[in-house]
Amino acid sequence: MTRNERRRGAAADPVDDATLALLVEVAGTPKPGNVDRRRDLADLRFEAFLGGAVGARPGLELAATRGTAGDPPGVGDAFERAVGGMADRAGTNTQFGCLLLLIPLARAAADPDRELSPDGVDSVCRATTVEDAVAFYRAFEAVDVAVDDPPPGADELDVRLGSDAEPALRERGTTLRDVMALSADPGDPETTEDPDRVPDRNAAEWVEGFPRTFRAAEWILTDEGPLADRAARAFLGLLAAEPDTLVASTQGAETARDASGRARAILEPEGDPSGPVGDVSGVDADVVRGADLDAAESLAEEFVAEGINPGTTADLTCAALFVALRRGAEVAP
Template identity: 70%
Template sequence: MTAAGDPVDDATLALLLEVAGTPKPGNVDRRRDLGDLRFESFLGGAVGAREGLELAAGGAAPVGDAFERAVVGMADRAGTNTQFGCLLLLVPLVRATVAGADASAGRSARAPSPAAVDRVTREATVDDAVAFYRAFEHVDVAVADPPADAAELDVRRGSDAAPTLRERGLTLRDVMALSADPDRSDRAPDRNAQEWVEGFPRTFRAAEWIRDDTGPLTDRAARAFLGLLAAEPDTLVAATHGLEAAREASARAAALLDGADGVGSETAAGVGGVDADAVHGADLNAADGLATAFVDEEINPGTTADITCAALYVALRRGAEVAP
């Protein structure tokens, strides 16, 4: 067993491995840029986010402040929004890793658990919610319009939403719960928000796919991405193209998985409709063609990439290695 690595190092490595994995249809990878959004921008974003990740690992700073600092650093170094959603998942995972960790234990024993990260999100405060809203002032994030009765909680209001958050006593987890269950049939729930309120089930399941797979971690990440996309419609695709387009994108990803007939629709367990064998048998050569098609159609499953990044972090903490 390799000696335990630094959680911040592993979080940074997860950001780098996620963007280096290819093909991840519709997303920037080491072979594809998307207009002005370039591969190197993501490398810069990963480096710039480090100070915020260090705050998360330090344990003293609130998770909202750590997240906002990570977003500011990312935006300053990348010059744009590259990994906002990734950081939203990584910050509580890093905090959960160091909370009560035994420094003498091996890396796998110092991995975040679903129970630990659930405690972190449950302990989030109203101030954390305010910091989360402030983070939207630093970058342009593609989000769906909120329901008419929730206009005061539109994240695009940034700091202007703080009085409402404080008046209603909404913590960051409360805000995530609103996005996780939009109570609308014409939009997909926010998968990142669902992770926050459900104990990160997609992240931990995909981490198992990655850890138990073989070959380079970048290939494992690409296959896990396909599995996650096949299991559920992507939030960003639904926000930009509509729910039916997101469901179709999932079905197209499912077609690339070995023996995965019937996946590509929502399930109660999220990734429960896709098993590890199907993911490990994903056809990456065929996925290359789908990647080209998605780029041409401007289909960008960015939320799926966020969860892939979080899963890479957990897999690294559980013993996955970049070296054979």
């Protein structure tokens, strides 16, 4: 019996795979602009991410709990506990966005009535409640998170309000998926006050059935070599496909789109690097597998020097690693 056959037969714990995904994601290098095993940022160190992964585990365990009376613990409660544990152990925000994606994925993977698929995780997101939304807002009180202003007419639902937003959430009957839909909506470019707005890619996963996660998981599964290198190549593919939300929030949409174009130039040196592809389905898997990580090292140094930190792309890479691990990817050769 092969190692993969033993692993599949043993039905590896989703919590183990989620924790491992957090660790492999930060170990992958180079991921231009992000902390990895070779580089720290001025205010974030590699070991803080290791601590964050350990601290988040009780929340991940809650997400994978079926419950004793038939109803599992709320997704929002699991997320709040994971973020709180991360913050306590890391001392800062290391993996808030990763956990936002991992929690529903872990719930789908652990639920015998669902499967780890776009439909399975979409059903988890659609089943969220107002209580989940309230817990999600409380999680913002544990760490500082870079977010954009809320859409017009949604000031009472600004996540930066934390638990102060609870009355508005309850009055409106806003579920956690509803909150994600607000953040994922790009708005009408002809009428919005910010026609260049980059929508929240993590929130979009919640609303769209995690297309970026599952596409990048395919890249990782069909790639070869060390898993951390495959993750680094998937990171480049995701960044080339769409502008990063965190970069857009901190440095503007134009910088975010330029960063995607520079990642695309690594993947396709002879192509047009003028901007992102526009959709993750437009990135060819063979192109991702052939990404030159040596060339990406130079881009990593440039991004760090310029303060360009594609953190949302790292979140998506972590989620993709989880799916790949659940589907048989190994850290051992």
